[in-house]
Amino acid sequence: MLSVIKIGGNVVDNPGLRQQFLQDFAALEGPKILVHGGGKIATQVAVKLGVETVMVEGRRVTDAAMLDVVTMVYGGLVNKQLVAWLQANGCNAFGLTGADGAVIRSKKRTGWSVDYGFVGDIEAVDAGQIARLLEAGFVPVFAPLTFDATLASMLNTNADTQAQAIAVALSQLFDINLVYCFEKKGVLVDPDDDSTVIPELTPSLFAEHKVSGVISAGMIPKLDNAFKALSDGVRQVTICHAEDIRGAVATGTAGTRIRL
Ligand SMILES: Nc1ncnc2c1ncn2[C@@H]1O[C@H](COP(=O)(O)OP(=O)(O)O)[C@@H](O)[C@H]1O
Numbered sequence: 001m002l003s004v005i006k007i008g009g010n011v012v013d014n015p016g017l018r019q020q021f022l023q024d025f026a027a028l029e030g031p032k033i034l035v036h037g038g039g040k041i042a043t044q045v046a047v048k049l050g051v052e053t054v055m056v057e058g059r060r061v062t063d064a065a066m067l068d069v070v071t072m073v074y075g076g077l078v079n080k081q082l083v084a085w086l087q088a089n090g091c092n093a094f095g096l097t098g099a100d101g102a103v104i105r106s107k108k109r110t111g112w113s114v115d116y117g118f119v120g121d122i123e124a125v126d127a128g129q130i131a132r133l134l135e136a137g138f139v140p141v142f143a144p145l146t147f148d149a150t151l152a153s154m155l156n157t158n159a160d161t162q163a164q165a166i167a168v169a170l171s172q173l174f175d176i177n178l179v180y181c182f183e184k185k186g187v188l189v190d191p192d193d194d195s196t197v198i199p200e201l202t203p204s205l206f207a208e209h210k211v212s213g214v215i216s217a218g219m220i221p222k223l224d225n226a227f228k229a230l231s232d233g234v235r236q237v238t239i240c241h242a243e244d245i246r247g248a249v250a251t252g253t254a255g256t257r258i259r260l
């Protein structure tokens with residue numbers, strides 16, 4: 001089983017949670033891939049540089065100035081720090097974006113009522129190249145950046161979507177366990193109460209909870225990605241707290257298990 005783990009920016013930005021996660025991730029058995037976010041950190045750096053942040057339905061509107069910010073923050077600062085910290089924990093991390101080795105190609109998002117600018121919708125993931133990194137003993141660590149060769153441009157891609165696309169592409173070659181880690185215990189009935197985890201979520205329960213407002217905001221696109229991964233060939237999908245990653249990988253019992 002290959003574990004594809006996504007970690008959100010709120011965990012990366014919290015030193016205590018991050019340190020525990022890095023140790024736990026480094027100790028996971030078997031082949032593994034990390035996909036990181038970092039939206040919160042990009043917003044903080046953009047403020048310092050005087051670049052305005054505009055989010056529409058959980059996606060960052062990315063003009064030329066913001067593309068420079070996210071390329072620096074995701075491809076540079078966050079990716080390289082994570083690689084260094086994982087190496088310090090004995091994990092042979094290899095940091096990359098979708099442009100490196102042309103592993104993830106995308107197209108600039110068009111045809112929406114909003115002009116998202118330099119946001120990439122993924123067209124192709126080169127599973128063979130990623131598998132070769134794994135065979136060579138590396139642990140790929142992906143920044144949420146893809147690229148369009150025709151435009152000769154980096155593109156900003158949501159990290160949850162990128163994790164889903166990587167997991168689906170590699171499901172041709174491996175049984176995949178996709179785990180979305182964030183700073184809550186799972187999908188919750190009351191998002192402010194970690195004791196209200198929904199242990200199993202089906203499409204019908206998801207639809208009910210969307211209508212009632214129990215599931216909202218960033219959790220909606222995260223779950224759309226989770227269900228898409230399962231229906232496109234991923235074996236197991238879990239949404240859990242970063243501190244429960246070992247249970248999610250070893251026994252599949254942590255947080256919320258997604259079922260079709
Ligand atoms: N029912 C729910 N259970 C847990 N979180 C929820 C729920 N509904 C909305 N959310 C919100 O969704 C957020 C997770 O989405 P997002 O911020 O995109 O995550 P990430 O940082 O991992 O990319 C949570 O921080 C929480 O505020």
Ligand SMILES: CC(=O)N[C@@H](CCC(=O)OP(=O)(O)O)C(=O)O
Nearest residue numbers: 009037038039059060157158159
């Ligand atoms: C297009 C788009 O919205 N990209 C995201 C990529 C980072 C991300 O997804 O970070 P989290 O997982 O921490 O939210 C953004 O720039 O915010």
